[in-house]
Amino acid sequence: MTDISLVEWSRWQFALTAMYHWLFVPLTLGLAIILGIMESIYVKTGNPEWKRITKFWMTLFGINFAIGVATGIILEFQFGTNWSNYSWFVGDIFGAPLAIEGIMAFFLESTFIAVMFFGWNKVSKKFHLMSTWLVAIGANLSALWILVANAWMQYPAGMHFNPDTARNEMINFWDVLLSPVAINKFLHTINSGFVTASVFVVAVSAWYLLKKRETQLAIRSIKIAAIFGLVSSLYIAYNGDGSAKQVAKYQPMKLSVMEGLVKGTTDAPLSILGITTKPDEKDSLEIAKVKYSIEIPGMLSFLAFNDANAFVPGIHDLIYGNKEHNILSFNEKKERGLLARNMLKELQEAKKNGNVEAYQKNREEFMSTEFQKNYFAYFGYSFIKNPSQLIPSIPLIFYSFRIMVALGIFFILLFALVLWNTYKSDLGSKRWLLYIMLWSLPLPYIASQCGWIVAEVGRQPWVIQDYLPTLAAVSNLNVSAVQVTFWLFAAIFTALLIAEIKIMFKQIKLGPGELKK
Amino acid sequence: MAAVIKKVVMFYVDGFRSMTVGRKLWIIILVKLFVMFAVLKLFFFKDFLGERFKNNSQQKSNYVLEQITK
Numbered sequence A: 001m002t003d004i005s006l007v008e009w010s011r012w013q014f015a016l017t018a019m020y021h022w023l024f025v026p027l028t029l030g031l032a033i034i035l036g037i038m039e040s041i042y043v044k045t046g047n048p049e050w051k052r053i054t055k056f057w058m059t060l061f062g063i064n065f066a067i068g069v070a071t072g073i074i075l076e077f078q079f080g081t082n083w084s085n086y087s088w089f090v091g092d093i094f095g096a097p098l099a100i101e102g103i104m105a106f107f108l109e110s111t112f113i114a115v116m117f118f119g120w121n122k123v124s125k126k127f128h129l130m131s132t133w134l135v136a137i138g139a140n141l142s143a144l145w146i147l148v149a150n151a152w153m154q155y156p157a158g159m160h161f162n163p164d165t166a167r168n169e170m171i172n173f174w175d176v177l178l179s180p181v182a183i184n185k186f187l188h189t190i191n192s193g194f195v196t197a198s199v200f201v202v203a204v205s206a207w208y209l210l211k212k213r214e215t216q217l218a219i220r221s222i223k224i225a226a227i228f229g230l231v232s233s234l235y236i237a238y239n240g241d242g243s244a245k246q247v248a249k250y251q252p253m254k255l256s257v258m259e260g261l262v263k264g265t266t267d268a269p270l271s272i273l274g275i276t277t278k279p280d281e282k283d284s285l286e287i288a289k290v291k292y293s294i295e296i297p298g299m300l301s302f303l304a305f306n307d308a309n310a311f312v313p314g315i316h317d318l319i320y321g322n323k324e325h326n327i328l329s330f331n332e333k334k335e336r337g338l339l340a341r342n343m344l345k346e347l348q349e350a351k352k353n354g355n356v357e358a359y360q361k362n363r364e365e366f367m368s369t370e371f372q373k374n375y376f377a378y379f380g381y382s383f384i385k386n387p388s389q390l391i392p393s394i395p396l397i398f399y400s401f402r403i404m405v406a407l408g409i410f411f412i413l414l415f416a417l418v419l420w421n422t423y424k425s426d427l428g429s430k431r432w433l434l435y436i437m438l439w440s441l442p443l444p445y446i447a448s449q450c451g452w453i454v455a456e457v458g459r460q461p462w463v464i465q466d467y468l469p470t471l472a473a474v475s476n477l478n479v480s481a482v483q484v485t486f487w488l489f490a491a492i493f494t495a496l497l498i499a500e501i502k503i504m505f506k507q508i509k510l511g512p513g514e515l516k517k
Numbered sequence B: 001m002a003a004v005i006k007k008v009v010m011f012y013v014d015g016f017r018s019m020t021v022g023r024k025l026w027i028i029i030l031v032k033l034f035v036m037f038a039v040l041k042l043f044f045f046k047d048f049l050g051e052r053f054k055n056n057s058q059q060k061s062n063y064v065l066e067q068i069t070k
Helices: A004-045 A048-068 A073-082 A084-090 A092-118 A125-154 A173-177 A180-210 A215-250 A252-259 A299-305 A315-320 A330-352 A356-367 A369-374 A376-383 A394-424 A431-439 A443-459 A479-510 B002-017 B021-044 B048-053 B057-069
Strands: A159-162 A167-170 A270-277 A289-296 A462-464
Touching: A004 A048, A004 A073, A004 A125, A004 A180, A004 A215, A004 A443, A004 A479, A048 A092, A048 A215, A048 A479, A048 B021, A073 A084, A073 B021, A073 B048, A084 A092, A084 A167, A084 A462, A084 B048, A084 B057, A092 A125, A092 A167, A092 A173, A092 B002, A125 A173, A125 A180, A125 A443, A125 A462, A180 A215, A180 A394, A180 A431, A180 A443, A215 A252, A215 A299, A215 A394, A252 A315, A252 A394, A252 A443, A270 A299, A270 A394, A315 A330, A330 A356, A330 A369, A330 A376, A330 B057, A356 A369, A369 A376, A394 A431, A394 A443, A479 B021, B002 B021, B048 B057
Parallel strands: none
Antiparallel strands: A159 A167, A270 A289
């Protein structure tokens, strides 16, 4: 039996690394595009002030890139060490996108980033501009492959499981790459990076305006960032609606937990705000309740299924089943999963004993479409002892989701307000707005961390949706070894973060300086 | 060919020489990569299956099958 504290510590370790990694990535994704826009204006107008502006933000981009680069590699170390069953089980599904990401990141980013930083006055203006755009495209394409792999875990598609190797094999690359979850996740995530970078540019520029320094640089930067940020944040709102529909379709438990919806209903309301309370003592599922909820009737049904009267299953429907709506109960799914697991076991025994006839018969049945769809699709449930294990933390997901959405709305208003005041009045004289802009700096980081909490904690207990729970994916390691590396990472990443903040602040205080001839 | 290589090398050498904040960043990058690959990977993050079964894929498969069917 897998030690639960080993699973928990391994999850904490992965979460810590991923969350720190994600402090560095979004700014790189968005600022690279903003640099491309600024340099394009420079090349088009020939105005050296735009070159100065581009070079200033490029220096800040360089600091963030240098500190953040390769922090994601540690996640790959953890796959092989802490999550070896998962790494093997997932097979080439994860390997192929990560390999493409590695090659793409190496060739596109590492080659052209050198031209971007060292190439001013050494290559033509157009070649330099092309390099800047290729760095931006390369960085965002790198994110594509990682997010494709992540999306596959949320919605496994385009593969089949080979019972001889215990690995999933890709049967359709395009089903993996173009799965609706992958496309949506990619666009949602990179746009969150665009918003982060836009807020960063707006906040730093606001600081200059408050200090009455670099006014022209600040105003021009704000115009670019606020337009880019407004477009990106509006797109996120649109795209988030698509994500909700996919969650409703492929991960209904996540949706129920996001809304604290215990019993399924038609005309399901959307909870705008609420307070989660402790579960009732008699409740064997230990479901935290949402109280004092401010709701919009029918809105959840509409957002999930484009129909205000549609039925949205609640946690009870997903655990106990609902015949009217064709929802299998946990017990039924577990039975099917156990059947698949026993079949896999029998297959191995037949192979080991040299019983060719039994092996071939079982293998044929195991690989049949019907068995895969009706039994192996529930393989992961065979590991679940208690149905309460299927319910992610309601308070964590409920509040994280609302913080993310509230901040998303705030960013739309912020960018719109900043743009209005930039074009219609003297932004520099509106100190209250400049302070809001400045103090908004940490907010996109909080929003995107909350988004990842909803996406990742919200799909617990699954490491691969319905196929493999975390407790079966983890390596049989000593818990103390995982604890040591957890604290080691906490120290290393905190040091990196402090270094980033210190160097970044110092560089911002120094300012862009004069443009060298 | 040699001239092209020399030009590329000089491009990087000049670039590094003219760096200001970049030097500090390069030190951070190099220390970070050293810690990651020479310390963490080597001592803390050994390949769990690779360590036990070297390059024998069948043994790795058997082990994982045993883990997920026990």
